[in-house]
Amino acid sequence: MTINPNQTIKFSPMHRLQWEEAQQKNVILYPEGMVELNQSSAEILKCCDGTRNLAQIVSDLEQKFATTGIANDITAFLEVALKNGWIQQN
Amino acid sequence: MAGSNKINITPPRWLLAELTYACPLQCPYCANPIDYAKYQSELDTEDWKRVLTQARKMGAVQLGFSGGEPLTRKDLPELVKHARDLGYYSNLITSGYGLTEEKIVQLKEAGLDHIQVSIQASTQELNDHIAGTASFEHKKDVAHLVKKHGYPMVLCVVIHRENIHQMPQILEMAEELGADYLELANTQYYGWAHANRDLLLPTKAQFDQAEQIAQAFKEKVEGKMKIYYVVPDFYEDRPKACMNGWATTFLTIAPDGVALPCHSARELPGLDCPNVKDYSIEQIWNESKTFNFFRGFEWMKEPCSSCDEKEKDFGGCRCQAYLLSGDMYAADPVCSKSPNHHVIQEAIDSAKASALADNEKPLIFRNSKNSRLLS
Ligand code: SF4
Ligand code: SF4
Numbered sequence: 001m002t003i004n005p006n007q008t009i010k011f012s013p014m015h016r017l018q019w020e021e022a023q024q025k026n027v028i029l030y031p032e033g034m035v036e037l038n039q040s041s042a043e044i045l046k047c048c049d050g051t052r053n054l055a056q057i058v059s060d061l062e063q064k065f066a067t068t069g070i071a072n073d074i075t076a077f078l079e080v081a082l083k084n085g086w087i088q089q090n
Numbered sequence: 091m092a093g094s095n096k097i098n099i100t101p102p103r104w105l106l107a108e109l110t111y112a113c114p115l116q117c118p119y120c121a122n123p124i125d126y127a128k129y130q131s132e133l134d135t136e137d138w139k140r141v142l143t144q145a146r147k148m149g150a151v152q153l154g155f156s157g158g159e160p161l162t163r164k165d166l167p168e169l170v171k172h173a174r175d176l177g178y179y180s181n182l183i184t185s186g187y188g189l190t191e192e193k194i195v196q197l198k199e200a201g202l203d204h205i206q207v208s209i210q211a212s213t214q215e216l217n218d219h220i221a222g223t224a225s226f227e228h229k230k231d232v233a234h235l236v237k238k239h240g241y242p243m244v245l246c247v248v249i250h251r252e253n254i255h256q257m258p259q260i261l262e263m264a265e266e267l268g269a270d271y272l273e274l275a276n277t278q279y280y281g282w283a284h285a286n287r288d289l290l291l292p293t294k295a296q297f298d299q300a301e302q303i304a305q306a307f308k309e310k311v312e313g314k315m316k317i318y319y320v321v322p323d324f325y326e327d328r329p330k331a332c333m334n335g336w337a338t339t340f341l342t343i344a345p346d347g348v349a350l351p352c353h354s355a356r357e358l359p360g361l362d363c364p365n366v367k368d369y370s371i372e373q374i375w376n377e378s379k380t381f382n383f384f385r386g387f388e389w390m391k392e393p394c395s396s397c398d399e400k401e402k403d404f405g406g407c408r409c410q411a412y413l414l415s416g417d418m419y420a421a422d423p424v425c426s427k428s429p430n431h432h433v434i435q436e437a438i439d440s441a442k443a444s445a446l447a448d449n450e451k452p453l454i455f456r457n458s459k460n461s462r463l464l465s
Contacts, residue, residue, distance in 0.1 A: 001313065014242040014270060016179055016203065022101060022149030029179035031204045031244045031271050032318065034103070034152060083313070 001082050003054050003075060007089040010050030015086055017045055028086055035084075044077055048087050054078065097386040099376055101149035102341040105178075106156060106353065107138065109166070110345050113159040114187045116222030116455035117210065119248055119283035119290055121353055122158065125465030127458040133347045135165040137366065139172050141343055144371035146176040150341065156183040158345065161193070167200045174201025181206060183246075186232035187225055194232075194239050205236045206244040206273070211252075212259035220252060222455045233267040245269040249300065249322075250277040250290035251445065257300040261307045269315055274304055276322035279437075280354045280409055282456045285464065289453050291441035294325055324434055328399070329406025329422035336384035336404065341375065349374045351381055354409040358418050384408055391419050393427045 003009070011017060016029040017037075026042035028035040037045070043064075047057045057078075058071045081087045111126040123129075133141070142153070153173050160166060161184055173180045182197065186207045194205070209229050210220040217226040236243045245264050247253070253260070264272045276297070277283050277290050292300070301319070308317045323330050333340045333352045342350040347365045350356055356363055364378045375381055383389065387400055394405040405411075406422020414423045414433050421428040444450055454460055 013240065018177065020149070020151060022147075022151075027151070029151065029203070031181060031206065031242050032152070032273075034179075085313070085316075 001079060003078050003082060004089055005054050008050055008053050009048045009057065009078065009087050009089055011045060011048045012086055012088050017042070035086075040073075041077055044074055045081065045086065048078075048081075097382070099385070100338050102145060102339065102371075102375060103150055104152045104154070104340045105142070105145045105150040106154045106340065106342040107141070107160075107169075108156050108158065108342060108344050108353065109138070109160045109163045109169075110158040112162045113157060113185065113456075114162075114223055115159065115185045115225065116457045117220060117248070117282070118222075118286045118453040118455055119250060119277045120456040121278070121281045121283070122456065123281055123354070123357055124285060125461060127461035128465065129344070129346045131346045132163075133343075133345065133366070135168060137347060138165075138169055141366050141371060142169070142173055142176060142178070145341060146178060148372060148375065151177070151179060153178040153180045154183050155180065159185055159187060161188045167196050170197055170200040170202045179203050181244075184208070185221070185225065186229040187223070189232045189235075191235050191239075194235050194241075198239055198241065202241070204242045204244060206246050207233050207236065208246040208248070209233075209263070210248070212256045212263045216253060216256070222457070230267065233269070237268050242270045243268065244271040244273060246273040246275060248275050248277055249292075250283075251292045251296065251441070252290070254292045254296050254300050257303045261304065264315065265311065271316045271318065273318045273320070275318075275320040278320075278322075279324070280357075280413065282454070284413055285454050287437060288441045288444035289450065291324065291438065292322075293442055293445075294438070297322060297325055323406075323410075323422075323424045324438060326424060327426040329403050329410070329424040331403045332407035332410075332422075336408065337375070337381040338385075341371070349378075349380070351384075352407075352409065355380070357409060358412055389419060391421070393425075393429075394421045397427065 018027060020027050026037045047060055058074050062068055062070060110132055111122055111129060160182060170180060180203050182202055182205045184207060207229060210217040214226040218224045233243060247260050279287050283290055304319055337351040342353045343366060344350060347367050348356060348363045349366055350363055355361060361380045361383060363380045364374045390405055394400050406424055408418050411420045411422050412418035415430040423430040423433050
């Protein structure tokens with residue numbers, strides 16, 4: 001599964017992304033399961049709000065963290081996220 | 091006490107709230123204890139709220155409302171709302187019996203995250219026979235309504251000898267109903283399933299064939315439907331890592347408030363399971379005799395204590411060891427290294443003989459009358 005660069009990306013309504021105080025981590029919750037996220041994955045997923053496409057997410061994150069050259073990492077992660085059903089397009 | 095000190099105690103992540111033993115269905119594989127009828131008292135709403143609050147504070151995040159049939163509790167929406175306010179991800183584990191569209195909407199508004207509906211078979215006749223109650227058409231309606239109102243829909247089918255031949259139709263039905271998740275749970279032989287084992291345990295050939303069909307289907311629906319396939323450990327040569335290790339992850343609270351490291355643990359002798367009416371969840375989890383009983387590895391006997399796989403499976407299931415060998419400290423007899431491993435083959439042979447017998451004895455249905463009779 002690949003990300004369509006022209007479509008916006010949104011976090012799946014069938015999952016929940018939330019900060020867990022006890023674990024000091026962001027997690028994805030879904031029926032009978034939980035995935036613990038590292039900080040960068042969580043930052044990427046928080047951008048998946050249905051208003052931005054891939055390029056916009058990359059540029060927003062580059063700006064936010066004052067960095068460049070992270071497009072490949074972000075794309076790779078979003079592809080995993082899409083395959084796992086954590087995000088959706090259109 | 092066995093394994094009490096110096097063990098790194100991890101906080102609970104999963105809370106299973108068995109709200110009630112009351113259930114309009116009579117599944118002969120029900121995981122409730124055989125003697126459930128003698129536990130009549132139920133925690134009240136305030137008790138449950140306190141339990142949810144305390145467990146959440148320790149780090150529990152996945153919450154299952156189960157039973158019995160949790161819908162028989164009038165305060166379910168109130169408990170769901172409390173759970174949502176605390177930040178739980180809450181699951182309703184239901185037979186679907188008594189679930190109306192109005193209730194589905196009400197629970198959604200209260201903050202319920204998903205509904206797991208169990209169906210007993212792919213045909214009305216068999217479903218209603220196994221459930222001991224006419225319920226098939228209603229369950230299908232419920233499944234549609236769950237989808238309609240935007241919940242992830244989890245369909246759960248418990249697999250055993252009476253329905254294993256329907257595997258292709260069960261998969262078709264799940265697809266037709268639009269299940270997002272399908273749990274194919276091969277029967278685990280505790281509680282009522284243990285009592286009915288001769289009638290429920292499939293043969294190896296039946297099991298292999300069903301598994302093949304399910305695996306092929308899994309590939310076909312990849313990305314659309316997730317399938318959780320629970321293997322029947324009788325046909326494995328290593329036991330399951332039961333509960334991810336005793337009191338490491340899972341906390342079950344029985345209807346009367348008894349706290350259990352696994353839902354069968356109250357059948358184990360001498361554990362003195364604590365009640366949430368007397369202690370806080372933190373005291374129960376960290377300090378009680380019961381929760382420390384099988385923590386770590388010190389309690390183990392040979393062959394487990396010197397086994398290099400003990401960190402993988404923790405010696406298997408304590409309840410299964412007790413049920414099948416009479417010794418709750420023994421290796422799970424499913425393990426081929428267990429000196430009691432032969433009891434598994436005996437169980438398989440006995441089930442096969444029962445299937446071939448001219449007059450197979452009838453299933454014992456889960457109801458209060460049978461519960462009193464058997465305990
Ligand atoms: S397994 Fe069947 S009888 Fe047991 S609680 Fe669930 S629906 Fe009721
Ligand atoms: S001997 Fe015990 S620890 Fe080793 S594999 Fe068997 S059950 Fe697990």
